[in-house]
Structure formats: C-alpha cells, structure tokens
Amino acid sequence: MQPPTVHLVGAGPGDPELLTLKAARLLQLADVVVHDRLVGDGVLSLVQPRARRIDVGKAPGRHAMRQDEINELLRRLAAPDRVVVRLKGGDPFVFGRGGEEALHLLRHGIAVEVVPGITAAAGCAASALIPLTHRGLATGVRFVTGHCREAEPLELDWRGLADPDTTLVVYMGLAHIDRIVAQLVAAGLPPATPAAAIAEGTTPRERVVRAPLATIAEAVRAARLGSPTLFVIGRVVEALALPVEVAVRPAPLAGLEVRGHG
Amino acid sequence: MQPPTVHLVGAGPGDPELLTLKAARLLQLADVVVHDRLVGDGVLSLVQPRARRIDVGKAPGRHAMRQDEINELLRRLAAPDRVVVRLKGGDPFVFGRGGEEALHLLRHGIAVEVVPGITAAAGCAASALIPLTHRGLATGVRFVTGHCREAEPLELDWRGLADPDTTLVVYMGLAHIDRIVAQLVAAGLPPATPAAAIAEGTTPRERVVRAPLATIAEAVRAARLGSPTLFVIGRVVEALALPVEVAVRPAPLAGLEVRGHG
Numbered sequence: 001m002q003p004p005t006v007h008l009v010g011a012g013p014g015d016p017e018l019l020t021l022k023a024a025r026l027l028q029l030a031d032v033v034v035h036d037r038l039v040g041d042g043v044l045s046l047v048q049p050r051a052r053r054i055d056v057g058k059a060p061g062r063h064a065m066r067q068d069e070i071n072e073l074l075r076r077l078a079a080p081d082r083v084v085v086r087l088k089g090g091d092p093f094v095f096g097r098g099g100e101e102a103l104h105l106l107r108h109g110i111a112v113e114v115v116p117g118i119t120a121a122a123g124c125a126a127s128a129l130i131p132l133t134h135r136g137l138a139t140g141v142r143f144v145t146g147h148c149r150e151a152e153p154l155e156l157d158w159r160g161l162a163d164p165d166t167t168l169v170v171y172m173g174l175a176h177i178d179r180i181v182a183q184l185v186a187a188g189l190p191p192a193t194p195a196a197a198i199a200e201g202t203t204p205r206e207r208v209v210r211a212p213l214a215t216i217a218e219a220v221r222a223a224r225l226g227s228p229t230l231f232v233i234g235r236v237v238e239a240l241a242l243p244v245e246v247a248v249r250p251a252p253l254a255g256l257e258v259r260g261h262g
Numbered sequence: 263m264q265p266p267t268v269h270l271v272g273a274g275p276g277d278p279e280l281l282t283l284k285a286a287r288l289l290q291l292a293d294v295v296v297h298d299r300l301v302g303d304g305v306l307s308l309v310q311p312r313a314r315r316i317d318v319g320k321a322p323g324r325h326a327m328r329q330d331e332i333n334e335l336l337r338r339l340a341a342p343d344r345v346v347v348r349l350k351g352g353d354p355f356v357f358g359r360g361g362e363e364a365l366h367l368l369r370h371g372i373a374v375e376v377v378p379g380i381t382a383a384a385g386c387a388a389s390a391l392i393p394l395t396h397r398g399l400a401t402g403v404r405f406v407t408g409h410c411r412e413a414e415p416l417e418l419d420w421r422g423l424a425d426p427d428t429t430l431v432v433y434m435g436l437a438h439i440d441r442i443v444a445q446l447v448a449a450g451l452p453p454a455t456p457a458a459a460i461a462e463g464t465t466p467r468e469r470v471v472r473a474p475l476a477t478i479a480e481a482v483r484a485a486r487l488g489s490p491t492l493f494v495i496g497r498v499v500e501a502l503a504l505p506v507e508v509a510v511r512p513a514p515l516a517g518l519e520v521r522g523h524g
Binding site: 002003005007010012013015016017018019020021022024025091092093094095097098099100102103106107111112113114115116117118119122123125126127129130131132133134135139140141142143144145156157159160163165166236239240242250 | 264265267269272274275277278279280281282283284286287353354355356357359360361362364365368369373374375376377378379380381384385387388389391392393394395396397401402403404405406407417418419421422425427428498501502504512
C-alpha cells in the first residue's frame with residue numbers, strides 16, 4: 001500500500017513537449033490533479049478522463065483559492081493508494097510556492113515527492129537562443145521576481161542585482177518593469193545593457209522583444225506583450241544575435257509532433 | 263528537406279525520467295549523438311542502435327576534446343536531413359557552454375535548436391526537498407560555478423554573493439569549497455547559514471550532506487562525496503528539514519519504472 005502522498009509536479013514553461021517523462025507518466029497515473037491557471041490544455045490533455053481535475057488558479061473575475069486553502073485541499077485529498085498530483089507551471093521550487101505546500105503536507109505526516117520542471121528562464125532562454133551563462137559575458141545567472149503585493153514597495157538588493165557579469169532573469173516583472181529598470185540603472189547597471197522580454201515563451205504564441213535596458217519597458221508596451229512575460233537582462237542577450245541572413249532557424253522535425261499544442 | 267541543423271539537447275541532472283519528452287524523442291530520432299561523459303547510460307539507452315555515438319567527454323586519463331574541436335565536429339556533422347543531437351548534462355545554457363557551440367554553428371549558417379533540460383540545481387533541490395525560493399526565506403536564487411582554470415583565482419563578486427536573502431547554488435564547487443566558504447564568510451554571510459551538498463543528485467547513488475556553512479567543507483570530506491557535487495547555501499536548506507519521524511518519504515509508484523536506471 002502507498003502511504004498518503006502528494007506529488008508536486010512541474011509542468012514546465014508552456015510547451016507540453018517540455019514536460020519531463022516522469023511528469024507525463026504521473027499525469028497519466030493521477031487520480032486527482034490540482035492545477036494552476038497557467039498550466040495549458042496541452043499538458044492537461046495527458047490527464048486520464050477518469051481523473052478528477054481541480055483548477056485552483058486565478059481566472060479573471062473569479063475567486064482564486066488562497067495559498068492556505070490550497071495547502072489544506074492537498075492535505076485532505078491525500079489518501080492511501082490515491083495518486084494526487086499538484087501540477088504547477090514551471091518548477092515547483094522556483095517561485096512556485098511549492099515549499100509552502102510541501103511544508104504543510106510534511107507537518108501532517110503526508111509524504112511529498114517533488115518532480116522538477118523546466119523553469120521559465122530555461123525554457124525562454126532556449127527558445128529565444130539566449131545562453132544564461134556564456135564565457136566572457138556572464139559568470140552566473142540569478143532569478144528574482146518582480147511581483148509584490150499591492151501598495152508594497154519592491155524590495156530587492158539593487159546594488160547586488162546591478163552586476164554586469166551576471167545574467168538577471170526577472171519573473172512576473174511586467175507590472176513593475178519601469179521601476180525595476182530605474183532601480184537597476186540607479187544602482188549602476190549601464191542603460192545600454194541588452195535586455196529581452198519573452199511573452200508566452202515556448203508556446204506557439206511566443207513573442208520576443210529585444211532592446212537596451214533603458215528602453216525595454218517602452219518596447220514591451222509598444223509590442224503590447226501580455227502575461228506571462230519573462231525578462232532577461234545582461235550581455236548574453238546579444239551573444240547569439242546574428243544578422244538575420246546568417247541565423248538559420250530549424251524547421252520542425254516530422255517525427256516530433258507536439259501533441260495537444262495550440 | 264531539413265537544412266543542416268544541430269539540436270543542442272539538455273540531458274537533465276541524471277535520472278533518465280527527468281529528460282523532457284522532446285529530448286527523449288530527439289534521442290530516438292537521432293542519426294548522430296555527440297555527448298559528454300556525465301550523461302548516464304540510462305539516457306543513452308534511448309539512442310537507436312543504428313545511430314552513431316561520439317563521446318567527447320573527459321574520461322580519467324584520456325584525452326578530452328577541446329571546446330573548439332567539439333564546435334568544429336558539430337559543424338562537420340551537420341548535413342541536410344541528418345538528425346544531429348548534441349547531448350549535454352543538465353541544461354545546455356546553464357554552465358553548459360551551449361552558447362559557444364550555438365555561436366560557432368550559426369556563424370557557419372547551420373540551424374540550431376536548443377532543447378532545455380532540468381539543470382542540476384532544480385533536480386537536486388527537488389530530490390533533497392530544498393525549495394530554491396521560499397516566502398520569508400529567499401526572494402531569489404542565483405547560480406555560480408566554483409570551477410576555474412588551474413592557477414587562476416576564483417574571481418566572483420563575493421559581496422554580492424553573501425546575501426542572506428538569496429539562495430546560492432554553486433555548480434562544480436567541490437575542488438574549491440574551502441575557498442568559497444572562506445570568501446563568503448569574509449564578505450559577511452553568517453557562518454551558521456545552512457548549507458547542503460548533493461552528490462550525484464537524482465541518481466540511485468545520490469547522497470546529501472547538510473551542515474552549517476562554516477563546516478560544510480569538512481562534512482563533505484568526512485562523507486567522501488565525489489563529483490558531481492552541487493552546493494546549496496541559504497536558509498531554504500532547512501525550510502523542509504523536519505524531524506525524521508514527521509517527514510515521510512514516498513514509496514516508488516509501481517507504474518513509474520525508471521527505464522535504464524542504475
């Protein structure tokens with residue numbers, strides 16, 4: 001008999017082909033799937049029709065479950081021999097609040113397994129051909145979130161973030177991008193630092209906007225990018241940006257159909 | 263007809279189940295697979311017997327190909343309608359030198375597709391139950407490499423790295439862990455900061471050692487951890503560290519066999 005267990009599973013950045021084999025199998029075995037709004041239909045199409053699906057995400061104009069309600073829902077769903085999957089966009093442990101869910105479950109004696117997912121930074125970087133680290137351009141990479149509660153200031157270590165040798169990836173930064181850019185420039189990051197915004201990365205609706213840091217906010221507004229949009233800031237953004245006639249994009253392979261995509 | 267294309271594919275952190283669906287299919291379609299030493303047999307077992315396999319990794323006592331030789335090999339292998347897969351441990355764009363290979367290929371008019379992989383930080387964090395970000399403990403995460411050329415100093419922004427609100431992940435840090443710890447402490451990171459070392463994360467040989475930053479190097483030596491070992495430093499290391507009698511670990515699911523594992 002399986003003890004009560006919840007599988008916290010990363011759904012990856014959007015493209016269902018970027019699920020891990022383990023995540024895909026767990027979705028096929030699941031009795032219950034508790035998912036966020038950002039998990040796409042292509043991923044959810046792997047769930048068996050017999051399985052119960054619970055959407056706890058925030059849909060416009062609808063009540064979204066609070067985090068403590070989700071924690072408690074997962075605890076109640078866990079039962080011996082029941083495969084409970086908590087499916088989260090990206091990776092459960094990177095801005096996914098998976099730690100809070102795991103903590104609540106472990107405290108109640110429920111086993112937790114975490115299946116990592118391709119986080120948006122890796123998915124968008126691959127898709128937009130932006131290496132997150134690159135010899136001579138970036139010795140490391142860091143991920144921060146631009147999200148903050150209403151009426152609260154965005155408190156980040158701007159001096160530390162304004163490091164030209166580190167690639168900076170900002171998750172959920174669309175609402176505050178003007179402030180983020182102003183703070184980075186004030187802290188010493190050159191306004192000419194290359195930047196990119198990737199909206200709906202790895203999906204068929206992906207759009208990439210590139211501009212110097214100083215004008216990226218304006219460029220994103222001009223292009224009317226919506227959520228989710230990820231920002232990548234640093235010299236790596238231009239590392240592979242070759243003239244269009246040189247940079248050939250691959251054609252899709254016949255054997256690689258993207259099931260349920262789009 | 264497919265134009266000459268090289269697929270730079272992330273093999274993930276070790277567990278073959280953590281390959282993406284896309285990576286697994288590309289391996290099955292590949293005519294040629296150029297791989298590193300750290301890519302395990304479980305992953306390579308997906309390659310068709312008819313495909314050519316080229317190991318460019320550094321085996322102890324053997325000549326490893328230089329990066330420029332690998333770049334040139336990939337360029338020569340690329341041909342119309344030939345599926346060439348460059349398989350790299352983890353993610354091609356996180357300390358994988360995938361950017362250098364992509365740049366060389368693009369400059370020669372060869373198309374490049376990058377398939378992201380689960381990077382070691384995400385794989386090890388999931389496996390060791392360490393959230394990389396967590397409310398109240400870490401507002402972000404950063405990845406650096408502890409690797410440097412012989413006789414060169416390890417030049418990192420220690421002041422910036424010594425941020426107690428950011429989780430620090432050190433790749434390839436085993437050889438220089440004493441120096442890394444000393445520099446972090448000198449830059450102000452409290453010696454009591456929780457740290458973990460994860461060796462061969464996500465494989466059946468995974469071992470996790472936890473200790474305060476001040477003694478992690480000693481603990482790793484006492485446990486005789488070998489390569490690859492990933493370090494995670496920050497308050498998140500203790501976020502889910504509950505008493506053993508509370509933290510239940512899940513049993514493996516019957517339907518989830520790990521093909522080629524071990």
